[in-house]
Amino acid sequence: MKCRELAEFLFDYVSGDLAVERREHFEFHLTKCGNCHEYLVQYQMTIKAGKIACGELSDELPANIPEDLVKAVLAARKL
Amino acid sequence: MARATPVDDETALIAQLRAGDEAAFEQVVRLYGGRLLAVARRIVGTEEDARDVVQDAFLNAFRSLDRFEGNAKLSTWLHRIAVNAALMRLRTRKRKPEQSIDTFLPGFQEDGHFEERFQSWEEPVDKALERAENRELVRKQIDALPDSYRTVLVLRDIEGLDTEETARMLGLSVNATKIRLHRARQALRTMLAPHFGGARS
Numbered sequence: 505m506k507c508r509e510l511a512e513f514l515f516d517y518v519s520g521d522l523a524v525e526r527r528e529h530f531e532f533h534l535t536k537c538g539n540c541h542e543y544l545v546q547y548q549m550t551i552k553a554g555k556i557a558c559g560e561l562s563d564e565l566p567a568n569i570p571e572d573l574v575k576a577v578l579a580a581r582k583l
Numbered sequence: 584m585a586r587a588t589p590v591d592d593e594t595a596l597i598a599q600l601r602a603g604d605e606a607a608f609e610q611v612v613r614l615y616g617g618r619l620l621a622v623a624r625r626i627v628g629t630e631e632d633a634r635d636v637v638q639d640a641f642l643n644a645f646r647s648l649d650r651f652e653g654n655a656k657l658s659t660w661l662h663r664i665a666v667n668a669a670l671m672r673l674r675t676r677k678r679k680p681e682q683s684i685d686t687f688l689p690g691f692q693e694d695g696h697f698e699e700r701f702q703s704w705e706e707p708v709d710k711a712l713e714r715a716e717n718r719e720l721v722r723k724q725i726d727a728l729p730d731s732y733r734t735v736l737v738l739r740d741i742e743g744l745d746t747e748e749t750a751r752m753l754g755l756s757v758n759a760t761k762i763r764l765h766r767a768r769q770a771l772r773t774m775l776a777p778h779f780g781g782a783r784s
Contacts, residue, residue, distance in 0.1 A: 506695030515765040542701040543689070549708040549779075550772040551740055556712040557721035558625055558741045569616025573634055577612050577641045578605075 619665040626669035640665040687770035705780035732767035
């Protein structure tokens, strides 16, 4: 397996959807190729970064909906 | 107050909504509005559109209360309606032609090796994202993805929809959804790398 193919199969690998034989080739390549290993690590960290930055625990989540928007929604319902 | 509506009793709340109880509508808007606003912001990218989406979502929900099934959770149901309203907003608003994502995808040499030598990130991402400025940076980079890539990444990786559901909501095949999500993740990695200490080779 070349690095190019590894990049192609990365999605199925992290989803756990790679067929056994292909997964073995994939993992064998990883043991030989530090650059691909690093790419895999960063790909996984990227997914995690999105979850942390935008997820349930994110500071971005407003605790409350702005008051004027509450009023706007309730007013629009009556139209 | 003589009568407080118990928050945990959804069945009672739904019954009040169906009966047209004004206080119940307000309670639902206050309970779930913040969360829906955050989802809408993530998908449509601007505050103004996000507010419109929240309004659309609540109105759609209130109009279709009879279609709410008792075994569903109100929060989940509202979330789906908000995601749909946000996607609808994206489709109808005037957009610039979408920029290509190709420059953010990895390049390969003729022999199949990556062109780039990936430098390790300075610290694990959960550690780096303990700092608010880094969380903000990640959100900015997600917002900077072209719409069609941002939406698939937000629905699947952040809002936690499964691939089939994401595909259905975006009107894509499952395979096209996977390919697009893979590209979106790869592009986001490229965009984050300079900030987290890699990709300077």
